[in-house]
Amino acid sequence: MPEYITLTIDGARIRVIEGTSVLDAALDHGICIPHLCHMRGVPDIGVCRLCLVEVVENGRSKITTSCTLGAKEGMVIRAHTEKILKLRRNVAELLVAEAPNSRAIQDIAVRCGVTEVRYPFHHANCVLCGRCVRVCSEVWQSKVLGFVGRGKDRHVALPFNERPEYCKRCWSCIDVCPMTITPCDGPMKEGEEYLCGKCASQLTMIENSPDSCVWCRLGEGFQCSRWRP
Ligand code: SF4
Ligand code: SF4
Ligand code: FES
Incomplete structure (x- = not known):
């Protein structure tokens, strides 16, 4: 018999089978934690670093990837603190700089609140997400x-x-490759890359419900695991 445990994510008490990843637990309960390398049902390798969260233990907190973190009884997770949002924004910004021709990555960056890209653009056709x-x-x-x-x-x-x-x-x-869908305006030429950020209507939903999955369809076609049956 699987053992159920209760953990807390952003103040919500969540009951899941012990060992479920914290990311899956959050997504299954409508809490959106942006992610790229994660695929449901496939072992995680924690390379994209988008799904960072804070684990609070004995009054101290440590930052780790939620896709590689197994849920345990009494665990307290903070997924949307200022510190985490800032770190996640930076990861997303670096990803857009690396691969501006990925619609999935452009959309994830919007979802993470990236408004400018301060790093030099590259024209990578793979972000090594595995x-x-x-x-x-x-x-x-x-x-x-x-x-x-x-x-x-x-x-x-x-x-x-x-x-x-x-x-x-x-x-x-x-x-499953995040590079297979190009941004809405088509492929960006080398030297002319930019942050797309066109999903204004979806951003309104996100601003109204920053911590919850609003089925935003950002990255349409890329399949955020929340959309999977
Ligand atoms: S098509 Fe791609 S995923 Fe399918 S077996 Fe060949 S290399 Fe693997
Ligand atoms: S080819 Fe695509 S799916 Fe494979 S590692 Fe690169 S970005 Fe990821
Ligand atoms: S989804 Fe967790 S590190 Fe990529």
Whole structure:
């Protein structure tokens, strides 16, 4: 029998199966914690750092990623403090600077309250979120894709740069990639990148309900895990 525990997220008492990630617990109860590398049902690797939260213990708090944090009895989580919002904004801003041609990332940045990008824009076509690698290995048991290289040379690759016979041609790796949907105005040219920020009507909803999932559809097509059945 699964054991249920109660934790508190932003003051709301939530009952979940012990070990459920704090991020899933929040999303399942309508509390929006922005996330990018997380995919429901697939082991998390905590690389995008968007889902940062504060865990309060014995009067002290520590900051960690909520997708890799298992819920425990009595846990107290703060997901929307000023400190967390500022850190998350900065992570989102860096992501837009890295990959301005991702609609998902542009939308997440809006969701996080980014209003300007102070970092130089790059034109990356991958943000190393590992979603493609994990959907391939964990969902399709195919292990076709993998990370190679280190530091700035790190990238996702096929074995020997060729699609092997054992690739199931399911194209889930493309479906889950945040780079596959371009911003509303189309691809941005190198040297002409900008913060899109056009989702004004959705921002109003967010401003009215900053801590709750408003089914904002920001990142449409990218599938925030809240939208999944
Ligand atoms: S298309 Fe091939 S590489 Fe992509 S997820 Fe499916 S099995 Fe993996
Ligand atoms: S190719 Fe896409 S899904 Fe794969 S790691 Fe890069 S950004 Fe993530
Ligand atoms: S969703 Fe948690 S680190 Fe990316």
